[in-house]
Amino acid sequence: MENKASALHIGGEKNYDSDFCGSIPLHQINLIQPHGLLLVLDKTLHIRQVSENSTELLGVTPESLLERPLADFVPEGELQDLVQKLNREHESEQDQVDIPFSISFRTADSPKVFTATVHPEQDQILIEMEPAQRENDKSFLAFFQQIKYITSRIKQADHTEAIAQIVADEFKHFTGFDRVLVYRFDPTWNGTVIGQAKTADMSDLMGLRFPASDVPKQARDLYFKNPYRLIPARDYEPVRLHPILNPITRRFTDLTSCNLRSVAGVHLEYMANMGISSSMSVPLILEGKLWGLISCHHKTPKNPSYQERTAMELLSTIAAVRLGAYEREQRAVVQANMRGQHASVLEQIFNQEFFAEALLHGQPNLMALLSLDGAAILYEGTVQTVGKTPAVQKIKELASWLRRNSSDKTYVTHSLPLAYPNSKEYKNEASGLLALAINPDQGEYILCFRGEVLQTVNWSGNPDQAIRMEPDGKSYHPRNSFALYQQTVQLTSLPWQPEELEAAEALRSAVLSKIIREKY
Known part of the structure; x- marks a missing residue:
């Protein structure tokens, strides 16, 4: 594979997801x-x-x-x-x-x-x-037994990647597609392949990340209306509706709910660049949110039977339930581990005379509770620090920037240098910032720092070349390379987890309660 490298912030510099690909009205094309x-x-x-x-x-x-x-x-x-x-x-x-x-x-x-x-x-x-297709290849009993076996395997998997790999393996065996991928969306809708099953002649995409524009917003939204997306043959001729305008609505027929809905030409070109003639994708929806996709590829035209499609829909739902259960279990473990420390820190805040002393030097303290590299508390004209932090003057300048630019009670970022360029000089101490406002008008904050963590992200093609624009600035084509492209992610820290943000907000409330109690 081709291997290029660049040093960029994660996700690439261009937001094709919303700027271009997200503007096509996929549901109103009047073609099937x-x-x-x-x-x-x-x-x-x-x-x-x-x-x-x-x-x-x-x-x-x-x-x-x-x-x-x-x-x-x-x-x-x-x-x-x-x-x-x-x-x-x-x-x-x-x-x-x-x-x-x-x-x-x-x-x-x-x-x-x-x-x-x-x-x-x-x-x-x-x-x-x-x-109607002939369904004589499997008796009902054999079909049911196969579904039951796959379901059992999915339920036995004990972590996310294991579930994804079993789904990929069993979907490939069940459907006969040349390649089955399971990929998970990140918070910015890039998708990473976490499960793969394929024939030897199909390219290896395991672990690669695909830019959000590959499944743009309006296509993601349609997965809540359609249980699957099937393209049996890439080189089809679209079929128009007659008459052109719907006599009932007097406009183009809204094909949002239709599985036969025709596909944007740019996606068919994308399939050709991938070397596949047919594809089918099934959403993984967890707790009302699109978590990822099961994507099936075939080198030649392929049209799964209605029976097979229904089974894939059912199995994707079972897989989503198992993934959701596992992730809830993991959150519960994290919350349980934090709960004891959190209670101890809260107790110290109210029992000690100075809350800053409790947060910075108690056992346990703010550093342990939120997995910090350093912390600082600006209160009543003083700056107290612990761990790796920027210089005191730089901390004061950061607080002034927060006072001018943040109206929220809590400010959080895992890439502070991108929001506040002056912080690049201390990226090793503070690429990540969680700022809890005590009295922002007076520049009083609890500042939690995480240092830079360099990451190498393996993309399937250069994310900043996800589309190729025509000279007219309107028409575009998908990328024609899916080769490994390595991106070095700089100026970022480890992300802040929801459980950590909840705990931090509870600490902020406790500190404000103590201050009010003592002053009034």
Whole structure:
């Protein structure tokens, strides 16, 4: 692999995620992929819009379908079943959900059987239809046993990376994709591969980081509406809807909920640059947040059956539950370890005459509780320090900067030199800062410091070349290199954990309580 290096702050210098890639209206492109067709019905179940590939898949032109009731094409028993499901969905107080269905669509020829997904919406009903695939490769019992086995393996894994690797291994074995990746998003939406299973001829992406623009914001948001994203064949011809404007809404049909929704050309180009012809991705959603993705790649066209896709959706949910349980367990362990120290520090604050003495030199103290390299307390005209800190004059200047630039009670950063360039000269002592305001108008703070920690981040391609702009400044192309690119991350400390910030805020409240009690 190509190996280049640069010294930059983490994440690259350019925010393609929001600046460019995040501006494409993916849900309003009025195009679908050709492996299925789309019907748009009004509330009376009359067909008002249809994809133009109805001739190929149904043997009926779009014009022959428009304005006709669905009852002209679907057996009465199936139609009544659909109506009952729609009525139950309408009566439910829960958010509307997609309804899986099987439809026998009658035309002049013999009936054609489709696997359908029905999306009930406020003013219309969208029905996605795909030709039913033969599911005779696995009996129901064998299929169920395989799902149960995979579920058991996922539940037995005892840490995040182990869960991710089992998911990658089992998804590859179950689906036959050439490569399966499990990657996790960081707070700025870059994704790191933490699990991988692949054939020998696929490139190795384990441990590499992908920039946020690879899965930009509006694409991430759509994962809350779609259980998966499938592209069976990269070189497809998009299919338009007929008529172009939706007669019900009088605008482009919102395809947010549709799995058949066509893909932005830049993503198809991205797939070509990766050397894959088909892909499928399934979200990992933990506690209502997008935690990561299971991404499947294949060198040739591949269209998993509805049965397989449903199983992947189920397994991703099980994996997300296990990941969430493990992370909650880890947080509980950290909180339990901190709780005893935190209680002791609070006790010392109230029992000793000077809170600064308790925080800086007690046993345990602020350094131990928050894993600091140094700390300083500015109070009543004095500066007291412990551990590795900037010089006293520099600490006073930092407090003045905080007073002018921070209106929050607590200021936190793991890259102070980027926010306050004057601090670069003491990056070894204070690349990370947690500042707790006591009386900011008087420049009184509790300052917690962490020194610089150099990191090497292995990117899949240069993150600052994630896109290539055309001369018009509007059109762009994805990067064509996924080779290893090493970035040396400077001017940053270890990140502050949520549990540490909670403990620090509790200490701040305790200090203010003691001061008020003594003065008033």
